[in-house]
Amino acid sequence: MAKPIDLSVDFCGFKLINPFMLSSSPVSNSAEMVERAFEAGWAGVAYKTIVSDRLPIIHPSPRMNGYFGSGKQLVGVQNVEQTSDRGLKANLLDIMYLKKHWPDRLVMSSIMGFSNQEWADLSKASEDAGADMLEVNVSCPHMTVEGSGAKVGQVQDLVQKFTETCRNSCSLPIVAKMTPNITDITVPAVYAKKGGADGIAAINSVAGLSGVDIDNCVPNPNVFGKGAASGFTGPAIKPIGLRYVAELAQCRELGLPISGIGGIETWVDALEYLLLGSTTIQVTTGIIHYGQQIVGSMIEGLSDYMALKGISRVKDLVGKALPNLHETHDFDLKRQGIAQYDLDRCIGCGQCYTVCKDAGGWALDWDAQNRRPVLDEKKCLSCMVCSFACPVEGLITFKEMPSTYRRADTVTLGEGLEKQLKAKC
Amino acid sequence: MKKSNPLTDMSKGWDLAEAIAEADRCLLCHDAPCSTGCPGGTDPGQFISKLKFRNVTGAIRTIKQNNILGGACGVLCPTAQLCERECSAVGLPGGPIQIGQIQRALVEHAWAIGFNPLEKGARRKEKIAIVGSGPAGLSCAAELAQAGFRVTVFEAKAKAGGVLRYGVPAYRFAPKFLDRELKDLDALGVVFKCSTPIQGKGAAEKLLKKGFAAVFLAPGLWEPIRLKGSTPSLPGLFTATEFLCALRDGKQSQLARSVKGKRVAVIGGGSVAVDSAESAFKLGASDVYVIYRRSYTQMPAEDDEKQDLLQAGIHFLLLNQPVGYRTGARGRLRAVQLVRTELGDKDASGRRRPIEVPDSQWELPVDVVIEAIGTKPVVGAEEGYPSVKRTKGGLITANPKTGATSVKKIYAGGDIVRGPALIIEAVKDGKTAAKAILKQLKK
Numbered sequence: 047m048a049k050p051i052d053l054s055v056d057f058c059g060f061k062l063i064n065p066f067m068l069s070s071s072p073v074s075n076s077a078e079m080v081e082r083a084f085e086a087g088w089a090g091v092a093y094k095t096i097v098s099d100r101l102p103i104i105h106p107s108p109r110m111n112g113y114f115g116s117g118k119q120l121v122g123v124q125n126v127e128q129t130s131d132r133g134l135k136a137n138l139l140d141i142m143y144l145k146k147h148w149p150d151r152l153v154m155s156s157i158m159g160f161s162n163q164e165w166a167d168l169s170k171a172s173e174d175a176g177a178d179m180l181e182v183n184v185s186c187p188h189m190t191v192e193g194s195g196a197k198v199g200q201v202q203d204l205v206q207k208f209t210e211t212c213r214n215s216c217s218l219p220i221v222a223k224m225t226p227n228i229t230d231i232t233v234p235a236v237y238a239k240k241g242g243a244d245g246i247a248a249i250n251s252v253a254g255l256s257g258v259d260i261d262n263c264v265p266n267p268n269v270f271g272k273g274a275a276s277g278f279t280g281p282a283i284k285p286i287g288l289r290y291v292a293e294l295a296q297c298r299e300l301g302l303p304i305s306g307i308g309g310i311e312t313w314v315d316a317l318e319y320l321l322l323g324s325t326t327i328q329v330t331t332g333i334i335h336y337g338q339q340i341v342g343s344m345i346e347g348l349s350d351y352m353a354l355k356g357i358s359r360v361k362d363l364v365g366k367a368l369p370n371l372h373e374t375h376d377f378d379l380k381r382q383g384i385a386q387y388d389l390d391r392c393i394g395c396g397q398c399y400t401v402c403k404d405a406g407g408w409a410l411d412w413d414a415q416n417r418r419p420v421l422d423e424k425k426c427l428s429c430m431v432c433s434f435a436c437p438v439e440g441l442i443t444f445k446e447m448p449s450t451y452r453r454a455d456t457v458t459l460g461e462g463l464e465k466q467l468k469a470k471c
Numbered sequence: 472m473k474k475s476n477p478l479t480d481m482s483k484g485w486d487l488a489e490a491i492a493e494a495d496r497c498l499l500c501h502d503a504p505c506s507t508g509c510p511g512g513t514d515p516g517q518f519i520s521k522l523k524f525r526n527v528t529g530a531i532r533t534i535k536q537n538n539i540l541g542g543a544c545g546v547l548c549p550t551a552q553l554c555e556r557e558c559s560a561v562g563l564p565g566g567p568i569q570i571g572q573i574q575r576a577l578v579e580h581a582w583a584i585g586f587n588p589l590e591k592g593a594r595r596k597e598k599i600a601i602v603g604s605g606p607a608g609l610s611c612a613a614e615l616a617q618a619g620f621r622v623t624v625f626e627a628k629a630k631a632g633g634v635l636r637y638g639v640p641a642y643r644f645a646p647k648f649l650d651r652e653l654k655d656l657d658a659l660g661v662v663f664k665c666s667t668p669i670q671g672k673g674a675a676e677k678l679l680k681k682g683f684a685a686v687f688l689a690p691g692l693w694e695p696i697r698l699k700g701s702t703p704s705l706p707g708l709f710t711a712t713e714f715l716c717a718l719r720d721g722k723q724s725q726l727a728r729s730v731k732g733k734r735v736a737v738i739g740g741g742s743v744a745v746d747s748a749e750s751a752f753k754l755g756a757s758d759v760y761v762i763y764r765r766s767y768t769q770m771p772a773e774d775d776e777k778q779d780l781l782q783a784g785i786h787f788l789l790l791n792q793p794v795g796y797r798t799g800a801r802g803r804l805r806a807v808q809l810v811r812t813e814l815g816d817k818d819a820s821g822r823r824r825p826i827e828v829p830d831s832q833w834e835l836p837v838d839v840v841i842e843a844i845g846t847k848p849v850v851g852a853e854e855g856y857p858s859v860k861r862t863k864g865g866l867i868t869a870n871p872k873t874g875a876t877s878v879k880k881i882y883a884g885g886d887i888v889r890g891p892a893l894i895i896e897a898v899k900d901g902k903t904a905a906k907a908i909l910k911q912l913k914k
Contacts, residue, residue, distance in 0.1 A: 116495040118488075118492065393498075393559045393560070393561075393562050393563065394500075394504070394559055395498040395499075395500040395501070395559040395560075396500050396501025396502060397498060397499055397500065397501060399501045400499070400501045412501065412502070414502065417502075417504065417559075437498050437559075437560070437563060438563075
């Protein structure tokens, strides 16, 4: 009998039924929306960032621009989404509603103050409304209110100060949400900890420009003739998110649980975040593209993976890849390998040949008669670009060579010009 | 919305987004094999790669510079047997890239955005005469016009296009589409003289004396081959040429009257037989029989065409050789007389030869018969070019590398040289002759 799979996780003292949460964004804009997500299986929500009613929040129009890969595949979204533009009261009532009807789900109130006092007021109001946790949003890269969002997150003293204010205003666990638009993400995270944060959420969106309209020369999204760099999200930023999460998880001085965010669409994406140190994960762009129902496959996929691997608790996955994460100077350079070809499955497209010539080690020749690549093992750099181009999954794989293997030098065309060389070699 | 007419409305092509999505599947093969699969030198490896990298106008240029009839070929080419058969993705999920669809979409897109990559060449004084406005003639005309020559196309029928207009049903290839593609030739300054047959004693050869520097003969094959012993005119008996032309000439209602609710037999196994059978079915025939003397796999029609017919409910009467017709009162057609056949050894065409089974004659009661067993040169056509060397069957003998005939400055191509062939092969002939003419006039 297989061990029962338990997807539940403990995050800052709250037990979630699984690690999958909605992030603070358009997908968590109201109780109506969040309730539907809870029904679909999401374990928690970082509710859309609430603000005081002192300054009106008006959204630019249009709000988003899709960034597409091959075909209509959305690989990223650039947005100029602001904090909630609903009244504070409406949001607090919605948080109350969610906690009343969904006591087992994590409702994290994401807040953003435009003054020290507002951080205090919003913390208190969130606690009063029944929120389980606070998410301190010091990371939105495109606020239309000056001096807020990521502008705060990039100044460590302010991160500490506002977190401290929240800490002193309520008894809720506090998660600080970090901006990736900074050189070392652990610095503000440590300051947040000093201010009293219990956990870290990362990453918020990456400031980017998703494109320019080549007819009118306005960057997208085109807000009536004006474009601006703003938050870019989705699968394209996943490598950045994974890196920052791993750095936060490896930071000894920090030692806080992490909620991982950035380009998650499948259980595999989520699992990668877990393996690099996230306890929970949060999703927006995946839902923008495919809807809330993607959580079903996340739950099922992760459960089956755990069953197949004989792992019964998510806890045992968190950070499991970190011992294998090193600096590049730690690599064992004595061991070398090459690309190996399973030519029985080759369909003869010859893309491997093209890229090996144009971007690789000139290790391939082309048998035009049979339309097959011919590998010179001595020249293969093991760059593996051929395997990226190959349309047949798994045809080209990496193979370690025996220690006697020696790679041939790259051909030098300028041998005869040696005398003209001014530098001494 | 206008109700679609199954007899006249061609299926819609892809829009640019659909074409790009398909191009995105392209593997960008080294030494692209698709580009070796076209007799007309089409280079899908090039234009699909361009499209994949969003060089839409460049992709259009690649198509149209090679083939003035890029749109027509995108619609009508048996791509599954040509370029698409060579595609490396044949064995992958999703199958080969649908090259014909992409090509058609790009050409239609060019028309939609008003992009024409072709230009008239620097004006030259020489005039060239083209006889026949089918694919061979049009392709030769476009090539020479781009080289700067003054090109005149003489067409016997009322409108230009040849088989593209009079040889395929409108639902397969819309006259409007053809008209749009012909505009690309107008833009090159090609002059069309329709209803102007070049016939009578030495008429084609005389063109040289009338100031034309070269003549390209591409009149096609318009004389139907008849069933042995067939009566030329019998109420209810059509040749496929008559039948399909009538459909094109707006005589649909007249045809519908003679076909609707009737039993129709189509004799033949090629694409024209398929078109005739399908058209008869669409006109409301109660039963349509395709009668073919060999078996299913020997039929020259394309696989998907044949399957469409079977799906639609058209009957295939294979291994039967029609030998005559029985008529009833007032000479009306009553039945087609058939002899059963069996397959023997391979003949010159590489297909197994049909052998009549002794004493197996029987009758299939029908009201209408359409003979679709091939075409040959129009009777008397050779009078226009008496000095040009011809085969026994009346086809013109031309050098396949140059299109040159036995008479200097007279070239020929298309079906009049090859016998029934593909549109793209005719396109190739036009280009080949154009190149030779260019060379001739450089001297």
